[in-house]
Amino acid sequence: MTRRRPTPMQATFTRWKVSISLALLAIAVLIPFVYPNQYGTGVMVTMMILITLNASWNFTLGHAGVWNFGQLALYAAGGYGCGMLVLHASFPPVLALIGGALAGAVFATLLALPTLRLFGIYTSLLTFAAAVVLQLVIQNDDTGATGGAFGLPSIQGFFGGLDPLWQVRAWYWLCLAIAVATVVGLAVLMKQPFGLALRTLRDSLPYGSARGVDPRRYRVLAFALSGALAGLAGGLYTLYNGSIAPNVMGLTPLSIYVTMIVVGGLGTITGPIIGTVILTIVQQALIDHPGTQLTVLGLVLLVIVVFFPRGIAAEGAKVTRRVEAWMNEEEEVGGDAMAPVPVTASGRA
Amino acid sequence: MTDLISIAVTTVVLGSIYGLVAIGMTMIYGILRVLDMSQGSMVMVGGFVGWGIMTSAGWSPIVALVAAFAACFALGVVTQLVSVQPLIGRRGVDFEMITFITTFAVAIVFSNVALQIWGAGQHPVPNIVSGSVELYNGVNLTYQSMLMAGVSIAIMIAFGVFLTRSRYGIAVRAIAQDVDAARLMGVPIKRVFPVVMGFASALAGIAGVFLAGQYFASPTAGDQPLLIALIVVVFGGLGSLPGTIVAAYAIGLIQASASTLIGTTWALPILYGVILLVLLVRPQGLLGRPMEARL
Amino acid sequence: MPAADASPVLSVRGLSAGYGESDIIHDVSFDVGAGETLVIVGPNGHGKSTVLRAISGLISASTGEVELDGRRIDGERAEVRSERGLIHIPQGDHLFPELTVEENLLMGAFPAAAWKRRAGELDRVYELFPKLRERREQHARTLSGGERRMVAVGRGLMRSPRLLVIDEPSLGLAPVIVEAVYETIERIAAQGTSILLVEENFTHIEGVADRVCVLEMGRIVRSGAAAEIAADATVAQSYLGVLEA
DSSP: OOOOOOOHHHHHHHHHHHHHHHHHHHHHHHHHHHSOOHHHHHHHHHHHHHHHHHHHHHIIIIISOOOOOOHHHHHHHHHHHHHHHHHHHOOOHHHHHHHHHHHHHHHHHHHHHHHTTOOHHHHHHHHHHHHHHHHHHHHTOOSSSSOGGGOBOOOOOSOTTSOHHHHHHHHHHHHHHHHHHHHHHHHHHHHSHHHHHHHHHHHOHHHHHHTTOOHHHHHHHHHHHHHHHHHHHHHHHHHHHTOBOGGGSSHHHHHHHHHHHHHHOTTOSSHHHHHHHHHHHHHHHTTTOHHHHHHHHHHHHHHHHHHOTTHHHHHHHHHHHHHHHHHHHHHHHHOOTTOOOOOOOOSOO | OHHHHHHHHHHHHHHHHHHHHHHHHHHHHHHHOOOOTTHHHHHHHHHHHHIIIIIISOOOHHHHHHHHHHHHHHHHHHHIIIIIGGGTTOTTSOHHHHHHHHHHHHHHHHHHHHHHHHOSSOBOOOOSSOOEEEEETTEEEEHHHHHHHHHHHHHHHHHHHHHHHSHHHHHHHHHHHOHHHHHHTTOOHHHHHHHHHHHHHHHHHHHHHHHHHHSOBOTTTTHHHHHHHHHHHHHTOTTOHHHHHHHHHHHHHHHHHHHHHTOGGGHHHHHHHHHHHHHHHOTTOSSOOOOOOOO | OOOTTSOOSEEEEEEEEEETTEEEEEEEEEEEOTTOEEEEEOOTTSSHHHHHHHHHTSSOOSEEEEEETTEEOTTSOHHHHHHHTEEEEOTTOOOOTTSBHHHHHHHHTOSHHHHHTHHHHHHHHHHHOHHHHHTTTSBGGGSOHHHHHHHHHHHHHTTOOSEEEEEOTTTTOOHHHHHHHHHHHHHHHHTTOEEEEEESSSTTGGGTOSEEEEEETTEEEEEEEHHHHHHOHHHHHHHOHHHHO
16 A cells, blocks of 8 residues: 555544644633632632643753753742832733743743753752752842742732622633643744754754754753743732742642643643643642642652653543544545545445 | 861761761662652651650660661662652653652652651650760760761761672672673662662661751651752762762761851752852762763 | 583574564574583674574574573573573673772672682682782773773683683784683683684684584584684685685
8 A cells, every 4th residue: 555645534633633622722711601619710720820830841841851840940030020020110910920921031041051061860950959049048038029938918910900700710811821822832832943953952962963953052942931931920820819929939839730740741732731630630629638638649640650651641642643543544444435445345334 | 166166066967967868869879870859758757767666655766776777678668669660661751850750759648648647746856865075165066966977977888898898789889880781690680679779768767867866757857858968969979979978078068167157047048059059060060970972 | 622422511402593573593503512612603794693692591582492501591581591600791791890800700700609609719710810810909991902801701700600602702802912812711611611602703713612613694504623614615715814815
């Protein structure tokens, strides 16, 4: 048999994937009406902010393959940057949000530069140490700029004029839009030459360098972009909660977010969404047993990683590929009008 | 002068304890290529074993040390079998990163189970020996510190002798250098791997008993030792035993000077600052060998 | 020379093996008698190393039998064969670079039984290779190519092997060093150790070989006493080029 052109069936299948995504998106948009509960919508706002954060983190940790464990410093830089602009400089929230994203990008660039000479575990320690230093500096800060251990209170965010339920809904849609834009944008970027270059460098540094891809430039650019998105997520966090404190960083949030990314699938497009949604559900299911929350989380992480080291998204992709192959096979056996295969007297009536 | 002597004393005590935790980590990394994030939990468990045996049961400290060694050895073996062994040789995964994450998951489970059992409170553990001697003009050296440093140094020396003289000691170093050749020599690596992790965990458990006497037993008691052990291990050059021991005392010195001269709150930020600088100047750590150019 | 009057140390019957789907060696059979040195000669890429790897268990054979001292070993793992006394010294030596010479040698005596006799064996190896005694505290990575080969051979001797299997001892060494290595192999053979080794040609082996097999395209095409094979005109043309010049 000669190699087949993309068949109508395959085109249908891709269309089918797109329609599923659109259907899921529609559900996501409409869910506040089906589930008209202020608390639940609030949980989903946080979830959307975390999807943005985790997608940005997955970009350096998964797609670029840099052991970056300092992402929460960028998140905090965005959150604090945004909060300080509102409180100390009376910026309007929109501008403060952009300022937060810029702060994240600047911090990310500063973080990327020293990692250029490091590899693997050394990178993780350096980035993690940077985050710890930032947290300790903020905690010990007594100038009033960051509010020290207590953080920055009473920051005015968006949608102040709406009644509480519509306010949280509006927040939900805003954060949903940003999360979707982030994930889709990164997915598109990974198909561009920039994304291909990043992946090449991750899989084989020598090969990538030999092909003329400058690792330094790409790593710094990837960090800056990732930092801008993390900073944006941090700004959203501050504006939504009306406050920010040093406990947005630290080992506990770090372990939760790493779990989300890894369970979803490091270096996959849909992984951050899947992981964040699943673990948010797990956490909410255990909300009455706060003591067991983290234990279960640790067990989930351990089991998923040992059985599916590449995460749920990668396993899902395997299943999808199998379905696709099965559908194509089906088509071959049945034959379509274009195929020059004589239709034999098969069992098909 | 007072400051200098008290810094020197603190350096020796801290450095010895850090060395005890960090040689385990560096050994696990050298042999298994795993940065074992569950080592902090072993310090924590050691602390609780010490509390249970000395405070609750009122038994002798010797029993506590032996029990901590045994308990953490068993936990280390289990951790290896659950979170590392199944991933060896798995295709398409970055082994170092994935085991970093699985051992981290084990650490999350351990500290939260401890939280469930014993609560978040701090449990006092008595010192193994009481009393102190005045060294100079108000600088006291407690017998507990002396014992801690002494036992840690003795263990490190014994460990060094084991690695250079004994059959399994040499084999363990051989595995770290060439797994395939070690197999050709008949070394049963499948059995050695869990034992190595058990042994390293046992050392961390002993350190845990000592540290709990100095501070408290609590579910988060392992967090800071883990961070510091990580720093020591990376600072010394991953997998290099002499480097690790030098680094342990260097870190002890930095921490002792910072807290004596500037203040305890700033000890950690300064420590991290120094690490950042060292890694910028020597990306492969103090005594680590530079990676050959990758091309 | 001790011939096949006593039962052979190693007996190979109908051995076929390779990598993946296809076999590289086909239906290879030979014996190595007690105290005998058998050399397999053949061009590169015709399967010499594959024969050795199949015998020591680094790859599994697709058909055939391998017996060591009259006992079937073809189902065993490489570690077990090595404990039975079949010592394979692979190409490239595989020393432990950060261990000292002496520690590398001691690793050769890792099995419990050999470990007990390690002091005596060390002396024996140092007698064979006086140079290694001088360098006993040196790290293996600092040695020259010839010294590394000596450590590799010495490490094999540390567990008093029943059969020493050596893959191209001359590979990558300067001619003078090769001569030294072969002198040692001769001395090891003289002490009664059975040896199976492979080489590309006859250049170095004449002093050590009792019998020779010629391996071409994965099959043994000639075998016999060393002198007889060397005298053979067709073999001479293919493998004795150096001597004719």
